[in-house]
Amino acid sequence: MNDYNFAYLDEQTKRMIRRAILKGLAIPGYQVPFASREMPMPYGWGTGGVQVSAAVLTPDDTFKVIDQGADDTTNAVSIRRFFEKTAGVSVTEATADATVIQTRHRIPEEPLREDQILVYQVPIPEPLRFLEPSEIETRKMHSLEEYGLMHVKLYEDISQHGAIATAYAYPVKVEGRYVMDPSPIPKFDNPKLEMDAIQLFGAGREQRIYAIPPHTQVVSLDFDDHPFEPTKADHACDICGAEDSYLDELIVDDQGGRMFMCSDTDYCNGRRAAGNAGTQSIPMEATE
């Protein structure tokens, strides 16, 4: 027991956020404004995601936090400890054991199930923002479905780089209606946005919540002659040998030596525990 209300926020605030979440689920991809609260962490550290998590957590939930795929970075550890302390929920690093997963920049490699909720931290929810600075105008464009401008961004990419160079926060169209920023996940993860779990997106500073219900159609925007391609480093994980997971590139010495490893640490550990090995992996027992 502790002195905080369950999951830090007061009940009225959580009700307000739940209403925004329900509205977001009812209109997939639509950005619902909500009265974002001050949280005991700076903007940009996941204040939106934390508020959404606080609103959906129940005492029976098991909570997992991912930061760039990893469970053990500062952001992930601090948010996990925050809810451990204020909500007393059990926490885990295993994707399969979690019921609520808060994430920043990645979707877990392991497919999610219907009884799971994935909460994204979103820095800038408006996909049209960098082309159209006026919020009044972008809202009008969303309501009238005027999305030509989004393709101007992709056009610029091709004209400058010969291919669509947008590698993260790749714009998608949800259920044939709203164009949505999937938060800064790599475009490798875009195909996974059509999943069994509920996906909730929270932007604290920008005060917006949006959602993708389970089994919703999510299409990445592209041109007929430059189709969407999910990309990753052309390599296998040097630790677990996985060829199908998104990889981080690590510079390991001053001579240009480098290695690749899964960005999803839980997935990598799971594969190693199952006996898989990459070209540079140390045997499991030696690490303990």
Place this chain on the structure above:
Amino acid sequence: MTPLLQVSDVSKFYGHRIGCKDVSFNLYPGEVMGIVGESGSGKSTLLNCLAGHLTPDTGAVQFDTRTDGLRDTVTMSEPERRMLSRTDWAFVHQHACDGLRMNVSAGGNVGERLMAVNARHYGDIRDKATDWLGRVEISADRIDDRPTAFSGGMQQRLQIARNLVTGPRLVFMDEPTGGLDVSVQARLLDLLRGLVREMNLSAIIVTHDLAVVRLLADRLMVMKDGHVVETGLTDQVLDDPQHAYTQLLVSSVLQV
């Protein structure tokens, strides 16, 4: 012959002040109409009312749409009006920076209207953009440069290309040559005249420069204090002005 644009009794007030009052005229396909008058005479207010940027307080602006014939653009729904303004209408601003996306390349600027009407083939969009840059005399190797790297005259020509790429039928121009030096003005006018004739465009040109309307406009409307004081064929109005204000306007032009 049905007029392309039928304007009846359009008035716009700013509080008690008159923006423009009881303006009526018909514009026929292929016709270019000039609106002249001094600053504050209501020219731009009228143009913005016609183009749907401002809502007139009274009156109707009927446009001959491709599908449904004459429709009142004041009372039609906003999506329909915005659809018109990116297909059948074009608006050339006085300052190119109002009409262009300054942080998007020239090709992207021209392509935007195409993509807004669901062009989704990069190669086609790029070919069309290259073609249009050529038609407004911008060399093809500038297609990936941003408008910020263009001169004032080039920016204005780019704006024209961006507007005409979807083959509009009606072009609104607000001082298209304002702020350009005379030799650049002359080339731009030459280009505009060619495009208007070639594409059989109808246009409404607002300007205070009588030389511009002399070259481009078939008909002329003279405005003063929000009222239309004289209308007629361009030559007729400029060579034989009837209203005292028109006489003053025509005689105020400096002779070189």
